[in-house]
Amino acid sequence: MALPDFFVIGAPDAGTEVLHEELGRHRSVFMSEIPQPGYFLAGRILESGLDVTTAGRAGVVCSVWDKAGGSAGRPGCVARAGPGERSPVRRRSDYEALFDAAPAGAVRGESTPYYLADFTALRHIHELLPYAKLIVVLRDPVERAYANWVRMRLAGLEDLDDFERAVAAEAARTAACWPWPWRYLALGRYGTQLQRLFTLFPREQVLLTAHRDLIGDPAAVIRRAHGFLGVKLGVKLGVERRGRPGPPGTSVPAFPAPRLDPAIGARLRDGFRSDIALLSDVTRRRFDEWLVEPADDS
Template identity: 40%
Template structure:
């Protein structure tokens, strides 16, 4: 049985799927086909109720240790093992669980502009037919109510982007020297750089042997802090120069 050497611990809608796909191709690394085992999110079985679609998601949790370790059994000898569950940073209790089981693990964080991240999160659930609220800001205002009702973390549009307190808590268990943080809003100009940094952090290999993001992965985007935003939906307004993939609805002539 084996445990991971590194964890991609955050954050949702910041490129962790593309990073996982890139690192899977690295010759010195092994990541299981299950991209989000979510093992460290609970001390036992996950909840059974929540918001729309949460019950199905909870059934996908790999919460038994023997099942979790079995994910890494196919790892070749000498390969560094890792997994990607982008909710670990947000779930503060998971930091202690990770440290208790794999205290020497390296932690990789992909961080994205919190507003862009929140809007992308809402768009993801809205287009999936799960988000019942058609207005982004209204959905954000419902966050406390949804949290009280037990909706899963993926519905916490605002809280998932409060990186400061989360990273500070993580550093209580893992020093900064064991953490690699990359801002994905820089990917548009330097698409290889975050993947190279993360591969170096996890495998300590030369940049020439690292994998670039797969061509089939979504193109990264950038939204500078000074970008004008719609006062209603908070998305970049048309003509602002942002490459954010979900601009304000006014770009299509619709009323935002």
């Protein structure tokens, strides 16, 4: 049985693609060739024990596409991807096959950044792999939400050309079973997400790092991850210190994304205030800088 030893579980648009690529450069680390396989997102169907494809045709509810936070599903929310989104790997045999090529003794990993927000997915990971290690990258939730929206617009997956309108549409979209990539605010409520996570996994199995550190000194972050995974340090890395990021998960700027209107940012930050306070309590770290509009250093 080939299953992962660790997961990069989030957050989306916080640098998980960089981690996936750079961790996979280490000869003792094997990352799934398919990034974001999303196997554990098929929560309801995993619970049923059915073949996922058959269950989807039968209308079995799948928690990844229903209510935010991985709570109980609603009739009609069938496992599916949104417009243009790749569906998750659904069969256990297909998932295990992603790790069959791992060299003997290598640490196996995958990165699906939506796992952090989906408690049902985390619960299924814990049931199958209770000793798995988890890596989490946290980014200013307002910046993350905006970067998420920009990425979706560039990919042609977001019809609303105004960020504020897209955020305002989130509640209705969630009620209509739109999947995680369009839940711009829900994906950034890290306090709630980590509070739930720590009911399943002990802190020593979770590595928290910050997007600002991944951008400012990526080599140091990768070295921390190597130490966390128990692999030899000192491997040459493919990342270098860089300034303001381009598209989330990429290493160089590739588009002139307009700056978020500070007034919109301030309103959204106020909405995150209680969750950021919870995050500080849960992690025993301070995130006060997320409550202040960042300086324009472009």
